[in-house]
Amino acid sequence: MSERIIDPATKGWAASWYEASARARIDGLLDTGSFREVIGPEQRRMSPHLPLFDLPRAFDDGMIVGSGRLDGQPVLVAAQEGRFMGGAFGEVHGAKLVGLLRAALALKPAAVLILFDTGGVRLQEANAGETAIAEVMRAITQLRAAGVPVIGLIGGRAGAYGGGGLIAATCSRLVVSEGGRISVSGPEVIETNKGAEEFDSRDRALVWRTMGGKHRRLTGGADAYADDTVAAFRQAALDLIGRAPAFDLATLEAEQARLEQRLTRFGDCRDATEIWARLGVNDPEAVPALTTADFDALLARLGETTHDAR
Amino acid sequence: MTLAEILASLFPEGHSVTVADGLVNGEGPFRGGRLAVIGIDGDTALGVDGACRLAGHVLDVVRRGDATPILVAIDSDSQRMSRRDELLGLNEYLAHLAKTLLLADAKGHPTVGLIYGHSAAGAFIATALATRVLVGLPGANPSVMDLPSVARVTKLPLDRLEAMAKDTPVFAPGLDNMVRTGAVQAVLDPDQPLAEQIAAVIDALPAEDTRDRAGRERGGRPVAEAIAAQVVREAAFG
Numbered sequence: 001m002s003e004r005i006i007d008p009a010t011k012g013w014a015a016s017w018y019e020a021s022a023r024a025r026i027d028g029l030l031d032t033g034s035f036r037e038v039i040g041p042e043q044r045r046m047s048p049h050l051p052l053f054d055l056p057r058a059f060d061d062g063m064i065v066g067s068g069r070l071d072g073q074p075v076l077v078a079a080q081e082g083r084f085m086g087g088a089f090g091e092v093h094g095a096k097l098v099g100l101l102r103a104a105l106a107l108k109p110a111a112v113l114i115l116f117d118t119g120g121v122r123l124q125e126a127n128a129g130e131t132a133i134a135e136v137m138r139a140i141t142q143l144r145a146a147g148v149p150v151i152g153l154i155g156g157r158a159g160a161y162g163g164g165g166l167i168a169a170t171c172s173r174l175v176v177s178e179g180g181r182i183s184v185s186g187p188e189v190i191e192t193n194k195g196a197e198e199f200d201s202r203d204r205a206l207v208w209r210t211m212g213g214k215h216r217r218l219t220g221g222a223d224a225y226a227d228d229t230v231a232a233f234r235q236a237a238l239d240l241i242g243r244a245p246a247f248d249l250a251t252l253e254a255e256q257a258r259l260e261q262r263l264t265r266f267g268d269c270r271d272a273t274e275i276w277a278r279l280g281v282n283d284p285e286a287v288p289a290l291t292t293a294d295f296d297a298l299l300a301r302l303g304e305t306t307h308d309a310r
Numbered sequence: 311m312t313l314a315e316i317l318a319s320l321f322p323e324g325h326s327v328t329v330a331d332g333l334v335n336g337e338g339p340f341r342g343g344r345l346a347v348i349g350i351d352g353d354t355a356l357g358v359d360g361a362c363r364l365a366g367h368v369l370d371v372v373r374r375g376d377a378t379p380i381l382v383a384i385d386s387d388s389q390r391m392s393r394r395d396e397l398l399g400l401n402e403y404l405a406h407l408a409k410t411l412l413l414a415d416a417k418g419h420p421t422v423g424l425i426y427g428h429s430a431a432g433a434f435i436a437t438a439l440a441t442r443v444l445v446g447l448p449g450a451n452p453s454v455m456d457l458p459s460v461a462r463v464t465k466l467p468l469d470r471l472e473a474m475a476k477d478t479p480v481f482a483p484g485l486d487n488m489v490r491t492g493a494v495q496a497v498l499d500p501d502q503p504l505a506e507q508i509a510a511v512i513d514a515l516p517a518e519d520t521r522d523r524a525g526r527e528r529g530g531r532p533v534a535e536a537i538a539a540q541v542v543r544e545a546a547f548g
Contacts, residue, residue, distance in 0.1 A: 038544045073548045095534035099322040126454035126481045127491040128531045134439035141412040165401030184400045184432045199393045210397050221399045251480025
């Protein structure tokens with residue numbers, strides 16, 4: 001049992017988002033010294049359930065929530081610690097995020113930032129985790145309808161899987177990095193249930209191009225692509241806050257059209273490279289190795305990948 | 311109850327609800343107006359195509375501009391697990407379906423989930439759990455993951471998990487456990503007309519999300535409500 005996961009070696013703006021702990025991500029993302037945690041680890045609000053499974057607990061249950069400033073603007077922040085139980089949603093973990101979103105309805109911050117790093121529902125607390133995910137999605141839509149942008153940041157080692165992927169797509173805007181993966185069923189889950197012929201989870205290149213940040217950004221599943229640094233995520237979050245889509249019938253009708261069009265255009269594709277080629281990418285095989293600058297240039301050339309239909 | 315029995319009990323005067331590829335859609339007369347029904351039947355897995363079609367049906371109801379209630383009837387598998395579904399962004403499709411139901415709710419359509427069979431994971435979150443109130447019928451079997459799979463993942467012996475499942479509602483599959491967690495508000499009586507029971511559920515819709523309170527009162531989710539309430543109380547800008 002450890003009070004907090006600290007990685008002093010990766011502090012600072014150039015620090016890798018992927019390598020950083022949840023606390024280091026918050027510290028680097030927000031204005032220096034502005035973060036004020038609610039239900040901090042000193043309160044030891046740990047999972048009441050994990051001891052039944054002989055599993056170690058964390059003082060923060062892998063979820064850190066609180067308030068702070070982003071370039072002077074008041075924001076609420078939630079960050080998942082992917083190194084504790086894979087960032088999975090348990091009862092306390094989920095309830096902290098639910099509470100933060102409900103608090104935002106009253107506080108009306110400039111934005112709520114969710115730093116995803118999760119494999120999905122924590123199986124040892126599956127019913128509580130799944131219900132919390134439903135509560136989170138309801139609260140996010142209420143918040144968006146009230147005019148508060150909810151920005152998801154995805155670049156952690158656990159990605160945004162399972163219910164985490166559903167919550168992500170409920171946000172107003174998403175920032176993703178190369179290492180960020182967004183998906184419902186993980187590679188291992190598909191392989192276990194459907195066989196390695198369906199999905200070879202050991203084929204890491206397949207995982208990245210099917211679920212990774214570049215594919216999601218290219219197909220409109222994310223709104224901004226960031227370098228794997230805390231500074232890049234901060235800048236991307238700042239850029240997105242000002243242009244969050246409303247949560248209304250027009251937005252969801254546009255999303256319906258966008259998703260129907262994706263099925264029509266790409267529904268018969270077997271591999272991401274086929275989708276990228278149809279999008280107009282001249283050399284799909286080269287996409288995984290593109291630098292952020294070259295990838296951004298590609299996005300600008302394609303144009304259509306940016307939308308308000310979420 | 312089967313879907314046909316449910317529909318007969320809901321709409322004694324008949325209805326237009328049909329099932330195609332396991333997807334349920336249609337409506338019937340209800341309290342002088344209509345009740346729209348969408349859903350999943352036959353333990354069908356929910357993939358990108360099905361989620362998109364169901365979402366379109368919900369938006370059709372919302373677009374009419376009235377306050378037609380929407381019943382989400384569910385007997386599904388989990389989300390469809392495939393390379394194609396994930397390649398096409400299944401998370402967006404499932405979330406979109408949930409968002410259409412949440413939008414309908416926000417725009418005055420009472421939304422009620424009815425689980426009468428199986429459901430699991432992403433399919434459950436995108437449908438029945440995205441309604442204002444979820445009710446069940448006896449015999450329903452919602453789960454996140456079946457116990458043999460839980461045993462595989464947690465590396466705990468199956469017999470021990472089965473023993474724990476008897477008095478640990480927070481992780482065990484089954485309708486009773488989802489009731490105790492607060493996700494399922496009530497279990498309906500299959501021997502009484504469903505039209506009246508669904509009408510009573512709609513008349514008593516809670517104004518807010520009360521699932522965590524129910525979870526505390528019923529013992530299935532002992533601390534969630536208090537944790538969320540503490541965050542609401544203490545979050546502030548310095």
